[in-house]
């Protein structure tokens with residue numbers, strides 16, 4: 001049996017969707033690394049495995065990073081999965097529930113599949129939930145040293161961990177220079193996603209992103225959610241913000257309890273069949 005795949009991107013953060021019913025190999029880390037490889041594989045910022053059975057939800061979803069690690073949540077991944085279900089006639093325009101490792105989310109496909117809204121869950125700044133080492137506390141504006149530089153960071157979880165650093169100017173160089181050292185810093189036992197955030201106005205943020213297990217990416221939905229929540233917690237942005245990233249913009253809405261709603265586009269790229277020798281050599 002040949003294995004089909006579907007490729008989409010969400011603001012340049014691209015994923016392959018694999019159907020667990022039509023997978024003719026075990027989805028182990030080495031296979032994931034090969035599938036995501038930009039030269040030896042199909043190439044993507046991750047794998048979405050679904051729909052899976054999920055008691056208490058309409059669909060289950062597992063999310064994998066290109067390094068083979070499993071992520072608890074992916075905002076862009078959830079928008080892509082919602083569009084995939086819509087393309088396959090498994091959902092219409094009604095809201096539906098998806099169970100992820102990082103919790104239950106509600107999604108709704110809009111504008112004939114061009115846009116998806118996701119209730120991403122609640123952001124927490126609690127060290128024990130993120131996790132961040134040290135005393136139980138909200139991790140707000142603390143020092144962190146990497147490569148001789150001291151940054152001030154806040155940390156948040158929306159199912160997956162985030163290290164948020166406000167800077168006067170968010171540049172790709174900051175993410176690409178310090179991202180890996182921050183991702184793997186000892187403060188984060190599960191590693192972390194990293195965002196450098198520039199506050200353009202109370203309604204507009206600019207992000208540069210280094211993702212756990214993926215590296216520099218052009219956009220990230222969970223990063224946008226976590227970074228906007230931190231900036232709002234610091235009193236520096238409104239509860240409704242536009243998050244600008246190299247790949248494009250997301251609309252983030254923050255409720256008083258830090259429940260996040262994320263709305264943004266999805267674009268289809270290709271559908272294909274994996275070659276029988278993709279894992280050879």
Ligand SMILES: N[C@H](CCC[C@H](N)C(=O)O)C(=O)O
Nearest residue numbers: 071074075076160220221222
């Ligand atoms: N690399 C992330 C998962 C993907 C997040 C990102 N692609 C998004 O859109 O949220 C992690 O290990 O938590």
